[in-house]
Amino acid sequence: MLTIRASQLALLEQARVASFSDDMQAHVLRHFSNSLPDIDGITLQLAIDQTLLRAREYGLENRASRCRFLNLALIYGWQFDTDPQNAWMREMLRDTEVSSADDRIRLLVDECLYRLRIEEQNRRLRSNFAVSA
Amino acid sequence: MSASPNSLSALTAAEDSAKQQAFATDSAVLPCQKHAIEIVVWNESDQPLAHIPVELRRPMQVSRSKTDSSGLVRFDGLPDESYQYTLPTLDADAWEQIRETNVATGNGPDAQWTSAAVKAAAPQTSSHP
Numbered sequence: 001m002l003t004i005r006a007s008q009l010a011l012l013e014q015a016r017v018a019s020f021s022d023d024m025q026a027h028v029l030r031h032f033s034n035s036l037p038d039i040d041g042i043t044l045q046l047a048i049d050q051t052l053l054r055a056r057e058y059g060l061e062n063r064a065s066r067c068r069f070l071n072l073a074l075i076y077g078w079q080f081d082t083d084p085q086n087a088w089m090r091e092m093l094r095d096t097e098v099s100s101a102d103d104r105i106r107l108l109v110d111e112c113l114y115r116l117r118i119e120e121q122n123r124r125l126r127s128n129f130a131v132s133a
Numbered sequence: 134m135s136a137s138p139n140s141l142s143a144l145t146a147a148e149d150s151a152k153q154q155a156f157a158t159d160s161a162v163l164p165c166q167k168h169a170i171e172i173v174v175w176n177e178s179d180q181p182l183a184h185i186p187v188e189l190r191r192p193m194q195v196s197r198s199k200t201d202s203s204g205l206v207r208f209d210g211l212p213d214e215s216y217q218y219t220l221p222t223l224d225a226d227a228w229e230q231i232r233e234t235n236v237a238t239g240n241g242p243d244a245q246w247t248s249a250a251v252k253a254a255a256p257q258t259s260s261h262p
Binding site: 027030031032034035062063064067068071072074075095097098099100102103106107109110111112113114116117119120123 | 137
């Protein structure tokens, strides 16, 4: 029988955490390079790691959920969840009517996409109106 | 900080990438529950109803979630048991299940799921937050 000790599992977990952090830096550079402030790689990695750590404070454990939290930080600002302008986001992240933290962030992203689509439509309407006026 | 004009396309693409990470955790031990239940809630005009609370019950356990903008709510990683669901903010006669389907797609973490479609009278509180 093969026995895997807790210490061995912890080592495997450490390696997975490091590899996830690297994956997320590549993810950020792939999707958000146009909107990133002018910061060096080390500072960016630090900001990503701190954001992923803060995601855990909302109970976000799985990678998709922490990746979603990071995506929102890149769109709405690194401290988007504590910005008073985004109080509704914090409310959704803490919504006690939704049992799973993973569901809460998924619903929040869905809501953000909904609002961005409306903004996009409004922008288009405004520009059409400006052209025809 | 407000969103820029490119935010919609950036977030859409980044969300697609996030979905590919589904179910992965830092833990070296993977969960073995493979069942999921999804429920879609429409109004009487076949429009999806967002932000509708849905409760999923089995003995000694209740899970709560809300429908998204496409009217969908999904409960993942469930053991293969019997469940009952309700829409707790609506009267029992304000909604009815119109379809239930069992789907099996192989060996992934969401290999089997049950899908239910619900028609409901739109409540006063279904607006976006």
